Amino acid sequence: MLRSKPINGKLLDLQREIQGYADEYGLDYFPQIFEMCDYDTINILAAQGGFPIRYPHWKFGMDYDQLSKGYRFGIQKIYEMVINTNPCYAYLLEVNNWLDQKLVMAHVYGHNDFFKNNKWFSTTNRNMMDVMANHGSKIRRYMEKYGQTKVELFIDRVLSLENLLDGTHLFETNEILVSRGETEEKFIEETENGDYVVDDRSSALKSYMRVEKKKQKDNFQGPSESPAMNAEKNTVKGEKDILRFLINNAPLENWEADIISCLRDEAYYFLPQRITKIMNEGWASYWHSKILTQKALNGSEIIDFATKHAGVMAMSKQNINPYKIGYELFHDIEHRWDTGKFGKEYNECTNMYEKENWNTNAMQGREKIFSIRKSHNDITFIHEFLTPEFCNRQQLFTYKFNPRNQRMEIDTRDFEAIKQKLLTQLTNFGSPVISVEDANYKNRKELLLKHEHYGVDLDMKFAAETMSNLYSIWKRPVSLTTKYEDKVVIFQFDGKELKAVS
Amino acid sequence: MDHPIKRDHARFRKIVKGKIRDNLRKYISQGQQIIPKGTDQFKVPMPSIDIPRFKFGGKSEGGTGQGGGDQGDPVNGEPGDGEPGQGEAGEGEGNKELEVEMNVEELAKILGDELELPKIEPKGKQQMSSTVDKYTSIGTVGPDSLKHLKRTYKEALKRQMSMGIYDPMDPRVVPIRKDYRFRSADTKIEMQNAAVVIYMMDVSGSMGEEQKEIVRTESFWINLWLKSQYKDIEIRYIIHDATAKEVDEDTFFRTRESGGTLISSAFKLCKEIIETDYNPNEWNIYPFHFSDGDNWSADDTKVCLELLDNFLLPNSNMFCYGQVESRYGSSQFYKDLSAKYGADSEDVILSKIKNKEAILDSIKDFLGKGK
Numbered sequence: 001m002l003r004s005k006p007i008n009g010k011l012l013d014l015q016r017e018i019q020g021y022a023d024e025y026g027l028d029y030f031p032q033i034f035e036m037c038d039y040d041t042i043n044i045l046a047a048q049g050g051f052p053i054r055y056p057h058w059k060f061g062m063d064y065d066q067l068s069k070g071y072r073f074g075i076q077k078i079y080e081m082v083i084n085t086n087p088c089y090a091y092l093l094e095v096n097n098w099l100d101q102k103l104v105m106a107h108v109y110g111h112n113d114f115f116k117n118n119k120w121f122s123t124t125n126r127n128m129m130d131v132m133a134n135h136g137s138k139i140r141r142y143m144e145k146y147g148q149t150k151v152e153l154f155i156d157r158v159l160s161l162e163n164l165l166d167g168t169h170l171f172e173t174n175e176i177l178v179s180r181g182e183t184e185e186k187f188i189e190e191t192e193n194g195d196y197v198v199d200d201r202s203s204a205l206k207s208y209m210r211v212e213k214k215k216q217k218d219n220f221q222g223p224s225e226s227p228a229m230n231a232e233k234n235t236v237k238g239e240k241d242i243l244r245f246l247i248n249n250a251p252l253e254n255w256e257a258d259i260i261s262c263l264r265d266e267a268y269y270f271l272p273q274r275i276t277k278i279m280n281e282g283w284a285s286y287w288h289s290k291i292l293t294q295k296a297l298n299g300s301e302i303i304d305f306a307t308k309h310a311g312v313m314a315m316s317k318q319n320i321n322p323y324k325i326g327y328e329l330f331h332d333i334e335h336r337w338d339t340g341k342f343g344k345e346y347n348e349c350t351n352m353y354e355k356e357n358w359n360t361n362a363m364q365g366r367e368k369i370f371s372i373r374k375s376h377n378d379i380t381f382i383h384e385f386l387t388p389e390f391c392n393r394q395q396l397f398t399y400k401f402n403p404r405n406q407r408m409e410i411d412t413r414d415f416e417a418i419k420q421k422l423l424t425q426l427t428n429f430g431s432p433v434i435s436v437e438d439a440n441y442k443n444r445k446e447l448l449l450k451h452e453h454y455g456v457d458l459d460m461k462f463a464a465e466t467m468s469n470l471y472s473i474w475k476r477p478v479s480l481t482t483k484y485e486d487k488v489v490i491f492q493f494d495g496k497e498l499k500a501v502s
Numbered sequence: 503m504d505h506p507i508k509r510d511h512a513r514f515r516k517i518v519k520g521k522i523r524d525n526l527r528k529y530i531s532q533g534q535q536i537i538p539k540g541t542d543q544f545k546v547p548m549p550s551i552d553i554p555r556f557k558f559g560g561k562s563e564g565g566t567g568q569g570g571g572d573q574g575d576p577v578n579g580e581p582g583d584g585e586p587g588q589g590e591a592g593e594g595e596g597n598k599e600l601e602v603e604m605n606v607e608e609l610a611k612i613l614g615d616e617l618e619l620p621k622i623e624p625k626g627k628q629q630m631s632s633t634v635d636k637y638t639s640i641g642t643v644g645p646d647s648l649k650h651l652k653r654t655y656k657e658a659l660k661r662q663m664s665m666g667i668y669d670p671m672d673p674r675v676v677p678i679r680k681d682y683r684f685r686s687a688d689t690k691i692e693m694q695n696a697a698v699v700i701y702m703m704d705v706s707g708s709m710g711e712e713q714k715e716i717v718r719t720e721s722f723w724i725n726l727w728l729k730s731q732y733k734d735i736e737i738r739y740i741i742h743d744a745t746a747k748e749v750d751e752d753t754f755f756r757t758r759e760s761g762g763t764l765i766s767s768a769f770k771l772c773k774e775i776i777e778t779d780y781n782p783n784e785w786n787i788y789p790f791h792f793s794d795g796d797n798w799s800a801d802d803t804k805v806c807l808e809l810l811d812n813f814l815l816p817n818s819n820m821f822c823y824g825q826v827e828s829r830y831g832s833s834q835f836y837k838d839l840s841a842k843y844g845a846d847s848e849d850v851i852l853s854k855i856k857n858k859e860a861i862l863d864s865i866k867d868f869l870g871k872g873k
Contacts (some may be wrong), residue, residue, distance in 0.1 A: 466555055
């Protein structure tokens with residue numbers, strides 16, 4: 001159902017030209033494929049997270065509805081889309097003019113370089129197009145077998161837990177899991193069968209094997225699981241990867257376990273993009289601006305480019321624009337390392353005039369930003385490189401809700417406060433930190449979750465619905481310990497309603 | 503074959519309309535309602551379904567922003583509004599409600615689409631016809647002032663491409679004399695249908711500000727729809743407590759009377775208005791009555807029903823009664839009407855309007871019959 005076609009002719013020439021500049025600057029990227037599509041196709045792709053084939057679900061229809069309405073009423077237009085795969089696919093919009101295409105191509109090479117080199121992406125599956133398509137056909141088959149509504153209902157429930165991930169699992173490659181002994185059983189089983197291949201297994205196959213393994217486990221243990229219960233309790237405490245926890249511990253049908261593992265794979269695939277949004281966009285913007293202004297633009301395009309670039313960099317009072325902050329931070333870092341504004345001597349200098357005009361001609365800027373794009377994510381990026389001077393120049397501030405007049409108001413421009421607020425927003429990719437506390441709570445096979453409270457309460461209306469979804473998967477009462485309105489509370493969902501029990 | 507996403511899309515639309523997956527209905531975000539704003543500009547939120555997740559409670563969170571201003575200055579809007587920039591793969595969350603500025607015709611069309619309102623079949627009574635000259639066609643001759651630039655350039659482009667002198671890298675299109683196209687007039691015979699809407703509202707003490715607000719919003723949308731269906735439309739307003747009088751629009755929505763309620767007084771006045779001004783053979787007549795359901799006595803209700811049977815129903819397209827729920831209303835009148843005509847009558851359309859959110863459903867009740 002691909003409705004996009006590879007570029008050719010002049011555009012292909014343009015790609016070669018831009019790629020040449022990318023090479024000159026030392027960008028290191030996957031083979032890059034550009035495809036051309038009309039706005040409807042790009043809306044479809046965007047609604048499906050960039051992928052041509054996904055599993056059937058109304059949420060894609062909803063995103064498509066909003067994107068196409070947005071396009072029709074002229075509120076928003078998608079310029080480009082790039083997918084983290086190898087080779088790297090990117091889509092160009094037919095109606096864009098020559099300058100747009102130039103800008104998009106340069107921008108895409110930035111993203112591509114980032115995908116390939118940033119460590120947080122190192123374990124992502126670069127064949128995700130096939131994986132997503134496989135998930136699609138699997139889930140479609142389940143729908144034929146068990147009924148669309150039944151399967152969709154289950155997917156809805158899983159999606160409601162989709163943000164409960166553990167970022168450290170990004171580095172859990174299969175080898176690590178094996179060496180840790182977690183999949184030892186599976187490992188032995190498979191070497192005996194002789195079909196063990198370390199890396200080439202698609203994750204669809206892996207999830208299938210997980211299911212098979214579970215089946216066997218069920219057969220061995222039969223209905224009485226009581227001896228395992230206590231051991232289980234110890235190992236699961238602190239587990240933040242709720243989906244994995246459910247696959248291993250919840251009373252699931254095979255198809256249910258399989259669907260959870262499909263959706264979990266997809267969630268982890270998108271996770272690196274969520275934790276490097278500022279850097280990734282900043283890096284791509286840095287390069288489109290470098291490549292265009294220094295190489296690719298001709299004189300008559302300068303003004304148009306400036307307008308476009310300014311649009312991308314627009315500041316907002318309600319939210320920081322990741323493109324803007326990332327772009328400016330990379331520039332700031334490059335400048336600091338070019339002029340030697342770093343290190344002990346500079347930091348200890350108290351003469352403001354001297355500090356302002358500090359220049360050792362160190363010229364390490366370019367090198368520095370290349371190494372940063374390799375090892376950092378948004379949190380460490382902000383933590384290490386945000387400076388008071390930068391906040392001041394960028395007019396950053398924090399705001400908070402004033403209950404007296406029911407509006408959001410600027411709170412402070414204090415550096416530490418801004419940095420703290422930014423880091424809090426980025427912590428755990430913006431989701432509350434929720435972990436399993438006890439999988440056999442009250443010794444009644446109930447589930448107790450724990451919310452690490454960092455100063456902001458949960459939205460209890462949403463929490464109630466989420467817990468009701470969790471209940472229908474776990475099939476026993478679900479409790480959550482959190483702090484609400486400055487009191488430590490345990491909320492319990494018992495199948496009917498959410499109650500504060502203490 | 504269509505892309506599979508069209509099926510996802512159709513499914514989403516069905517969920518939003520409440521036809522399938524009823525359990526999702528509670529997650530559909532508020533704001534399907536369309537709110538009039540200013541003179542010609544409106545807010546058209548798009549429906550969306552929030553999958554429930556563990557997330558932070560909105561307002562206590564605060565955020566970071568960029569720009570000028572001192573401590574204590576307001577940051578307009580909510581956090582999460584307006585995210586500028588380009589789209590990128592894997593971008594999950596975004597702003598869901600969008601504000602769009604649009605004009606009245608577009609709005610009427612959206613209203614019709616959203617509620618699946620049928621086009622109104624005007625009564626087969628007298629249809630006035632008139633001839634109108636409309637510039638709807640294109641000719642090769644005409645005065646410069648009527649030159650159609652877009653068509654002219656299209657012709658020029660066609661000519662240049664067929665002659666092979668068009669260069670996409672230097673897209674210069676120069677029309678010559680024979681490329682010129684001009685708007686030219688067609689004579690059309692237009693059928694005209696005239697309609698009159700007569701709004702009646704109970705303004706007795708029990709109808710509070712909130713109730714009137716509902717009536718105001720609802721009548722705005724009804725007018726909008728009827729205006730899109732009829733070329734010529736007149737609107738009359740009647741308020742009543744124990745007596746009825748005709749008022750202008752402004753008074754209709756602002757008056758607060760007190761005292762008892764005799765609905766028949768309004769019906770009588772409505773009858774008078776129709777008899778003097780609107781010949782039912784020439785006009786499509788739409789009487790709307792809004793109240794909280796209280797009437798002074800069962801006797802008066804009897805008079806009302808007689809008036810309906812003997813005059814209002816035979817002479818109007820349909821009679822609509824909207825009952826606005828209020829704390830004091832007894833909703834007796836709704837019961838009386840539905841006992842007599844049934845809840846699904848073709849001629850007497852009944853609708854209960856609980857709160858502002860119910861306005862759209864009620865508009866669909868009224869206009870969904872295509873009469």
